[in-house]
Amino acid sequence: MSRILGLVWACAFLVGCGAGPPTDRQLVEHFRTHRGDYEKVLPVLSQEPVITRVEFADDSGSVRVDTMPGGIDTERRQSLVSFYRRTSVSVINAGPSEGPISSVAFFNYRSGIIGSGSVKGIRFEVDPKFITKESGAILSRDCLDKYTPPGGPFKKTDGIVYCKIEEHWYLFLSR
16 A cells, blocks of 8 residues: 555656646736736745745745745744635745846746746746747747647757747746
């Protein structure tokens, strides 16, 4: 019995068993439904001390927050937990680590081990010039569901694929 449970856990952890990523249409619809929530969390991230990464564990309110420098107060932490409960975003990466925040990646879906897994989500970019071929980004006119990297659909891409939703807001896929 423990061997079976171990295999199930390993499959879920390493391969990301379960539901696949949302379609582009589902993710755009989700963004438009919760746009106010996404916009409302941006200032929470950029207050001093600036929050650079947030990882949500579950609905219990368990959250890990990285800041530069110091920690955050209870009110900001509660704002982040409320955002998670409304949107189900699992991770928020904000940058740069010094100065005002210029980009925020919201992980709406992720599978596998970080670094070799897959992430799909919504990205806010203050200055869209950072989402260019020169920066390593791959821009897809067909959005992400139809994007096939050179070499085939299962080839890991070196860059992140972006599709513009509207001004400053993008879908992104990293695999």
